[in-house]
């Protein structure tokens with residue numbers, strides 16, 4: 439595979455989606471975004487998709503009677519676009535086992551911390567409270583366990599004295615926008631894969647995440 443069909447799932451602003459759109463446009467993504475799906479109608483990322491002429495859909499999770507029913511509908515919608523890879527880009531829904539199994543080894547997520555530190559929510563505030571000197575972002579393959587799949591690449595930022603949550607978040611975002619397109623490009627070029635719950639890079643198991 440030298441070019442991926444990428445599906446991007448969002449819930450909000452979509453700045454990571456924008457980074458992927460820009461990388462697709464300038465050729466560095468080695469792929470095209472075939473569809474964008476949001477679980478929230480108001481997500482600004484939908485406008486970014488429209489501006490880039492990318493097919494986009496809203497699948498409102500609160501209109502489904504169960505998590506499994508939502509996952510099933512999402513799976514069906516995505517399958518219609520035959521994606522090679524799914525990128526979660528600020529998608530604030532946990533995907534169930536059946537979904538993850540269906541796309542095993544083909545789902546990436548961006549998480550705003552240096553995993554395994556600070557899985558879950560409010561990562562910037564937690565990093566500040568913990569007195570972390572370093573913070574950052576991770577791209578990882580998605581497995582059934584939340585924020586625990588194999589990490590592919592991380593980007594670090596130094597925590598500055600008197601940093602506010604917003605200042606720190608902004609610098610972490612900049613890092614995310616560089617590492618996400620890089621990870622997708624590696625996947626597209628066949629350099630990156632996930633097998634047996636492990637990330638592989640250039641034919642070798644990846645023992646440590648790549649660093650920006």
Ligand code: GAR
Nearest residue numbers: 450451452453454527528548549550
């Ligand atoms: C990003 O910082 C991403 O790491 C985070 O949501 C933000 C979305 O921003 N994701 C998570 O917290 C996933 N648990 P964006 O909509 O501007 O790309």
